[in-house]
Amino acid sequence: MKQHRDTLAALRVSRWVYGGAFLVPFIILVVTFWALKITPFGNQNFLFSDMGAQYIPILEYLRTTILHGQFHLFSLSLGTGSGLLPLLAYYVISPFNLLIFLFPATNMTTALTWIIILKISTIGLTMAIFLRHAFLKTGWSLLLFSTAFSLCGFVTMYFYDMMWLDALILLPLVALGLHRLVKHHHFGLYTISLALTIFSNYYMGYMTCLFSVLYFSYLLEEHQASVTSLTTVWRLHRPVIRQFLIGSLLAGGMTMIVLIPTGLGMLLTGKSNFFIKNYLPTPQFGPEILAQFGPAGSNYASHLYHTPSLFMGTLMFLLLIVYFVSPRILAVEKKRTMWLLILMGLGLFITLFNTIWHMFQQPAGFPFRNVYFFTFFAIVTAYRAWQTHPAQTMNDPQKVLALVWGAGLLTIGFIAARTLPQLYYQFDPSLNNHLYLQSQPAFKLLWLALGLLLLNTMLLFISEWRPVRIGLMGVIIACELGGSFLVGTHGIDFGSQTQFAKDYRANRALLKQVGAKTNSLHRIDYLHSTIGKAYLGAYNHYNDPLLLNYAGISAYSSTLNEQSRVFQHDLGYFSPNVRRISAQGYTHVTDTLLGVKYRLNAFKTPPINTLSTYAGIGFAVPAQVADLQLDDQNALNNQQHVLAAMGAQPNTLSPAGVISMTQHRATAKDLAPIPDKTMTHSHHAGPMYYQTVTLRVTATGLLHGYSPENGVIYSSLRVNGRKVKPMINADGFRYVFSLGQHRKGSTVKVSYVTRKPDAGYHNQFVSLNQKAYHRFTKHLAKHRLKLSAKSGVSWISGTVTGTAQRNLLYVAIPKTPGWSATVNGKPVAIKSAMHAQSVIPVVKNYPGMIGVPIKPGTNHVTLVYKTPGLKLGAVISLVSLLLFGALWFLAEGQRPLKAHHAAKRH
Known part of the structure; x- marks a missing residue:
């Protein structure tokens, strides 16, 4: 009876602890967002970085199209048109996003505030579930560790990339599933949680698969009392290894409905390019990383490139050291733990391994996205150290040694952060090294880190007043994590909620x-x-x-x-x-x-x-348009070739005559309009010059310019002394810039700053002959595709009149996989109308727009889009789900029944 009462009491404590694990980070975030005046607690919102530029627009698009019955798996709101499934798989497949349907469009930013709060709070809950069931211990001290993971450095730096937070929610469940697999041969939780991770974000799901292999190997070794050879481990644990492989394959199989279409879609992105420098065994940082174990080590101002965000609370850092000092932990266990920490650390430290962790592509901003796996295992290790009761099991010299080790590592880290990044930048003054230098924490934070370390050491090694000291530790770690989260927002330009709604x-x-x-x-x-x-x-x-x-x-x-x-x-x-x-x-x-x-x-x-x-x-256009090759860095000539191929009058694009060109070294007045970002990037590019080109306009219409050699700093552009800088800063990149409407015969002076004075002789200026072009487009419109009333985004139907000279239907939608065409009811092969070329970052040719062969006379054309790989992925997912259900029922579902029958026999 007493054992039964103790069990019920433990269950009641666990429920309260689970509630606390969710509520503690919830309260910390509410207080933090209240202090920042984030909606709904103020007028500021998350209209910044990827949150404002990607998540809010994508989620609003999803909300509107679903509520208005306009949802398609192809969208013309993505550039000139693209399949939607890769975008959804990467950004929005999360049950938390259902919250957006409870808010109007103008309050989408408020919905995202609550989604972030709920996601981070749920990280604390699942971490508490993992610690409770993996180590069969409960108690209020669990909240120290669950809160540390929910508000760790990764969350502080990347909370606004909220698509990644689901992976942190599910990681403790994946790890718990591995514990159950190794200990009880139950693979259900592991398979389901891994599948959900991949499904919610395949990018983080891939990383979780790598972690699962490492952590599973660690757990197998953990069950050996001494160092054991791999062949022996394989022989002893063959059934478990088999279940791990089957569970992993089934998890992947169940997500093929997303993975196959998404994989095919990602092959169409520019991220499939290969760069040899990403696969070199070069280091990415030095001992300055140790400073990241201190509080407030990173903030948003350095989000594009910075040291891995390792912070998890000073107590966790201290306990991580205690683990390796404690006499209660066997040397063989310390060795295994150290090896796994080193392996995950190498995934951060070595470029080659870091590239592999990031799905064979180095991140473009937001680096070291795999750091939370290291943090997770470090916190698990800290929890193991906590369970040894270090206040009672360590002697005074060992306690002092832990403190000295902690203080020494932090001191080394801050001294290195003060000196080494400066040397990196002097050796290689690249943008990344400049950003890395700016990202280092202030040296004065060392004293705060050492003070917190000393305070936590005193509390950790006090054996009396256990509830009070745990409470004090909780207050300290909450202040550390909340304070670091608040500091982490430094540099963010939050948006205005009232302005957004208006x-x-x-x-x-x-x-x-x-x-x-x-x-x-x-x-x-x-x-x-x-x-x-x-x-x-x-x-x-x-x-x-x-x-x-x-x-x-x-x-x-x-x-x-x-x-x-x-x-x-x-x-x-x-x-x-x-x-x-x-x-x-x-x-x-x-x-x-x-x-x-x-x-x-x-x-x-x-x-x-x-x-x-x-x-x-x-x-309808001439068939020769299908063979037209566009060249990179040659935009105005490309347009001229397109017009010629489509039958436009010669000189519809009319080159302006250059009367003269003058230049002088740019003065402070000339450089004044140029933004600091451009000047920073130009610091090592040599002197700047101010050029003025005097032009004679040869046709009435819009005048445009283009610099094939990228020799114009657009923010300094003037036409006849009037500023005409573009709305979006494009300094350092090529594009066709507008110089306004001008009449034939007029004189125009175009002025700009340049780093490449010789490139000015190759800049191109052309006018579009307004009258000739209107005649051309009027003729084109006579041969337009007349759409039927039922046409939609992914099913386009209409009629077009072809002639002997115009026997190709040009459709302004990219020729991507998934489109099929019929003409007069008969299938036809879609051609590429024009071909595009890139030379940066690699030389490569691409298809252009959709071209459908047609015949003289009336042609009824139908274009249909089907997501490539969706049907195959759905079949594989369904088969995998059925297999999982059958195996689970046979392997696990029968166990309670067998146990019940066995009990009745006894």
Whole structure:
């Protein structure tokens, strides 16, 4: 009876502990966000970095399309069009995101605040569940360790990349599943939790698979009383290893409905490029990493490149050292633990291993994303040390040794942080080394770290007043973690909630006037929306089409289709990297080619411009367009070749005549308009010059410029003395820049700062002959694809008239896998209308837009999109799920029945 009462008491304590594990980080975050005045506790919101540029637009797009019945697995709001499943798999497959349907669009930012709070709080809950069941101990001290993991350095630095937080929620359950697998031969929890991790974010799921292999091997070795050979371990644990392999394969199989389509989609991104430097066995940091065990070691200002964020609370750091000093822990156990810590540390330290951990691609910003695995195991190790009751089991010299080791490592770390990054930068003055230098913690934080270490040492080694000292430890670690989280937000330009709500309504009202919606089959250029006023930091409008729900031409995501990005960039659109393509860089030629019907500018009156250059989403063109090759870094010539291939009048794009060009060394006045970021990147690029080119305009229309050798700093641009710098800072990149409307015969002076004075002789300036181009687009419109009323985003149907000279239907949608076509009911092979080329970062050719062969006369054309690999993935997932269910029932489901029958026999 007493044992039964003790069991019930332990269960009641566990429930309270689980509640505390969730509530403690919940309260810390609520207080922190209240202090920061984050909505709903104030007027600031998360309109910054990836949160404002990606998550809010993507989730708002998902919310709107689902609620309005417009959801498709292909979207024209992603650049010029892309499959949606890779984007969803990478960013939004999380049950917490269902919360967005409880909030209106204007309060999407508030929904994200609660999602972040709930996710981080749930990390604490699952960590408590793991510690309770893996080590069969309960008690309030569990909250120290669960809270340390829920608000560790990774969370502090990357909480706004909230797609990754689900992996931290599920990691303790994956680890608990491995414990159950090794100890009880139960593989169900491991398989389900791993499958959910992969499903919620395949990127973090991949990392979790690597961790599972390491942790499973560690647990197998842990069951050996002495050092054992691998062959012996294999022989002794063959059934468990077999279950591990089967469970892992089934977890992967059950997620194939996401993995196969996503994998095929990711092969179409620019992230598939190979760089040899990412596979070298070079170090990524030095002993300065030890300073990261101290509080407040990192903040948002250094988020693009910094030391791994190891902070988990000073108590955890001390207990990690105690583990290796304690006489209660066998040397063989210490050796095994040290080996696993070293292996995971090498995944951070060595570039080759770090690249493998990051799915064979080095992160572009937000580095060392695998650091939380190290933190998790370090906290587990600290918990093991806690269970040895160090106050009673360690003698005074051992306690002093632990303190000295801790103080010594922190001191070494801060001294190294003070000196070594400066040497790295002097040896190699690269951007990453500059960012790394700026990311180092202030040396004065050493005294705070040492003070906290001494205070925790005193509390840890006091044997009396156990409830009081645990309470004091809890207060200290809560203040450390909450304070570090608060410091971690330093450098964030939070957005304005009232401004966001106001501008969102105004922009949606303007878009409604042109019938904009996500399933429209014409595009809108709305680069100049007012929504950017809600963002206090830099905002470049890449994902406005998602946020405001219209078919646009810009996008920003890690799943951006590379061929469509390169195609747009070859035509002159601004694209700073493989994840971003902007609407900046348009000409009327690109308007026609991409099917842009409206150009909106909320800062002009009237704000709506209906483009006369619109010829439809598709039109008949000569077959030679299919063979046209666009060249990288040659945008205006590419446009000239496109016009010639489509039958435009010669000199529709008319080169301006250069009358003269002058230059002088740039003065402080000349450099004044250039932003600090550009000047920082130009620090080692030599002197700057101010050039003025005097042009004679040869055609009435828009005048555009292009620098093939990237010799123009656009932020310094002036036309006839008037500033014309672009809306989005494009310094350091090529794009077609607009110089305004001018009449034939007029003289125009174009001035700019350059680092490459000789490149000025190769800059190109052309005018679009307005009258000739209107005649050309009017003729194109006669051969446009006339859409049926039922046409949608992923099912396009209509008629087009072909001729002997125009026997190819050009459709302004990228020719990507998944599209099929029929003409007059018969299947036809889709051709590539034009081909794009990139030379940076690697030389590569890509297909262009959809081209459908047609015949003279009326052609009824149907285009259908089906997500590549979705059907195959669904079949594999279903089979894997059925196999898992059968195996679980046979292997685990029968055990309670067998135990019950055995008990009845006895």
